Amino acid sequence: MLNLFKDENKGNYCVLVNKQALYESAKVQDIQNVMLVTGQKLSTTELMHIKECWSNVVILFYLDNNDHANDIIQEQLEKVGIWVIDDSFPNPSVMLEEPIDSLEDFISACLIKSQIESELIRDGRIKDRDYTGRCGNCHEPMGEADKYCKFCGTKRGQGRFLPFDNPMYCVYGPPIKTKYKCKNCGTLWLTCALGGGKKASFCPLCGEKKVDLVERKYIDFSSYVCTEEPYDPDNPPTLVTEGQLNKLLAQRNGTADNRGNKALKKMRQAGFDVPDKIDEENSDPKKRYPRTEAEADQLTLVEKILALNGRDQNAYPDVVCDKCGSKHIAAFSYQLLGNHKVVDECMISETNSQDPLILRTSYLIGERDLREERREAFICLQCGHEFGKLTFSRKSKKLLGIDD
Ligand SMILES: [Zn+2]
Ligand SMILES: [Zn+2]
């Protein structure tokens, strides 16, 4: 055991290696807390020393045939409450881009200080110091054009830049798009996050704490990019013109498979401005799609239009979109599924029409989900606005446990 010392500023971790060559290379890489282990297990003195100095250990063993020292040592460390990352080779759970055939390969592929530390940072075990694209005060991400932090109002480039914890949390919840508007300068911006994410309180351009949350909506991540130019919800754009709507309705093929690239192809045929070749990675914005919030909403709406059943566009002559005034409206119906079988079909809006335009949403709905989600009864086929009120059949009410 050589040169072991406790140094909080270097990060609270040590690296265990099992070969002299690994040890030498770690030193060259300026990995200070490296320990060479030659036996099949740690001695009590070694174990106690590690426990005293570090709470995190990275095991980087190059294993010869049938050597399981890494497993034994991991167990020893975990028993005394030390957090262990085992990056030994071969490790069946690790996918490597380059094949490793020798100790030299292993050293060049796996013994990289920044790689080891990013793993520890990702797990929230050591503190991060990388403030690229982050607020110097609260370390939340900042957009390229942001002059102020949306979360704490600190000016770009200011703050104490202290080391911070950056654990990756697994967030549950549907993807939610949130739109904000600054009451001071009028700036609009969007965030998209699973479960909604953290609420913004400051304007990223003027730094004023006069921010309105103007919209919160469940979205389909596949049609969304988070850096889009938002539109003003008080003045929503027409996403689909009457002519485009009719061309889309004529292209329906009665299957649910009208999403993504298939929807984009039909959009081109219906005269939408969709690039012929879409390259998401391309820095040329003309080659990307969707490029704006309006285009993302347009794609989502088109996918719904292509999934419509029925033909009668006038099944609800008295219904008008209360956002854009359009009379091109479809109603919702729900299939209530239990044990993957349709338990009930619940038509949300009554009509006398034989063949109304209906958006069937049939996914597994927990009893409580449907009540909490409060899906609306109509969808405007020109601006995508969903409005109205849920009404259920007697059978559905019974199934859902809804009393009048
Ligand atoms: Zn901040
Ligand atoms: Zn502002």
Ligand SMILES: [Zn+2]
């Ligand atoms: Zn509308």
